[in-house]
Amino acid sequence: MNKDLQAMKPDRPNIITTEIEAISFYRKMDTKATVDEMIAGKYVLVEEFYSNGLQVLNELKRNLLLKHKDKSFQGQRDYRAAFRKASHRLLLKVKDNKLIVKKAPDFGWLELLYTDVSEFYVSFPEVQGMNSSWQWYKKGLEVKTLNLRIHPYYGTYFPTRFDHLKLFDKWLKKYDGAKNNAIEIGVGSGVLSFQLIQNGFENIFATDTNKNAIIGVSEEIQRLGFEELITLNHGDLFENCDVKADLIVFNPPWLLAKHKLEEGIDKAMYYEEELFPRFFEQAKEHLAPHGKIVLIFSNLSQVIDEESTHPIIEELQKNKRYRKELHLRRDVRASSRRTKRRDSRDNEKVELWVLSSKERI
Ligand SMILES: C[S@@+](CC[C@H](N)C(=O)[O-])C[C@H]1O[C@@H](n2cnc3c(N)ncnc32)[C@H](O)[C@@H]1O
Structure with a gap:
């Protein structure tokens, strides 16, 4: 550290x-x-x-x-x-x-x-x-896709349903591109970065605006012996990052905030209007040639309110700077367990988007 x-x-x-x-x-x-x-x-x-x-x-x-x-x-x-x-x-x-x-x-x-x-x-x-x-x-949370338990730190987002991890796993297993460098924006409790490691990535720059997430993942990577494989950073989006990555991975908050966001876990669930435009603008500078952006998202916002916009579709339609390579969807399994944070609803799907830069191809 x-x-x-x-x-x-x-x-x-x-x-x-x-x-x-x-x-x-x-x-x-x-x-x-x-x-x-x-x-x-x-x-x-x-x-x-x-x-x-x-x-x-x-x-x-x-x-x-x-x-x-x-x-x-x-x-x-x-x-x-x-x-x-x-x-x-x-x-x-x-x-x-x-x-x-x-x-x-x-x-x-x-x-x-x-x-x-x-x-x-x-x-x-x-x-x-x-x-x-x-x-x-203390007890930890079993993540089957990773075949390990994670121990989320106080004030850190951790998954309570795992459909998005399965979707990412399915995609990663088929991914045959370069595995030199990856960036994870919004590392949370570390799950996606750990999936990257288990699939052969050895240089991951993982960042989050939530200090507790960074402290928690730094404990986890010591426990799991991943210290050499992940560089942790506390910051907004690509702040302090000078890596050009083969993969940029982001499981962003899924709901547009209608309130002023607080630091910490609030930003795991809600995003400010400018988050996605800023992400897409900065991501261009951090993609290696033929690099890909992998976004995990959900239609939750549309399920709650049909009128709401989808920030990834909006980017693709408006700006023409990225090409959509893939869009996978998976039903969210109804959960009988406690999760007030992202309640299970009918028709809810998790999505995996793979984008590449139009300029470089
Ligand atoms: C939905 S959680 C995902 C956490 C983890 N990657 C996972 O898949 O379980 C979103 C994460 O993004 C972080 N985040 C939100 N806005 C951010 C920003 N502008 N820069 C970096 N991280 C951000 C949040 O603090 C949170 O940890």
Whole structure:
């Protein structure tokens, strides 16, 4: 790992390190009144048992659902925003990097992400998020296409369905072009770069705007013995990249953002209008002669809203700088498992696009 990466600090949930004015909540207290105070802007500190916090959150949900009866997309969005705002006022105290309430989950992120501070307050939903992430990080996630387990770092996108990996695998197995250099934009938890390695690529420049993704993949490549094969970079698109690649691989976010994007995992799911035009413009400069761009995408956006545009089709029609070599599609298998992030919907397909530059052929 280079020095810049060693010095990189992961993004982590916000904490409060000063003394705060908060209502101490015990299980026999009036939960409804406490929730009203929380909605009005007061902090509430969970005392005694972790489950007391769950009790408050359940009441908060009940309270807000009574006020947010509108089941439309916007109505549900407003409900979630109100829940998010108020629930983050429910706090837990951390001492010696451990939650002090009884029967609390024990997870390592409170130590690993907060090496500079040991005593602080953190919101209950952030604790739930860290706890869930820790389970994946510790146990790992089996990726059959790779025949290995990955251990996604806190705040990093990882696949919960694997159709796009199968599609990429199918294509890679038939690929008979040069394998000198590859670039992966948006490495996430590393899966596509690992597929490239397993298919014979030995020089991969892998990059992401999310610091935690880079930190996580740097741990993974040490564990898997891939350090010599992947160069990691934290940056936007081709920033700091002077490679000309035989393959440029990008599994971008699939939905156009209608909100201002936050750093971190938000950018794994949503893209700003300019992302694709910028990608296509810069990619030209990083393709070796006869190099190819492989994009993994989905029709999810069209499934949700027929009017929405497809950024790859738009590029091909508008700019005439790339030639479409291949467009593969595969049904997304219905998933019974938890994935709120990219819900399975009827007619949803994953797509693999292979483009080459028109100028060089
Ligand atoms: C859908 S995830 C894909 C992750 C991984 N490659 C996979 O297939 O599971 C998209 C990734 O692109 C990253 N990303 C989004 N915008 C980016 C940009 N402008 N430059 C580099 N990476 C970006 C996100 O942080 C995220 O890790």
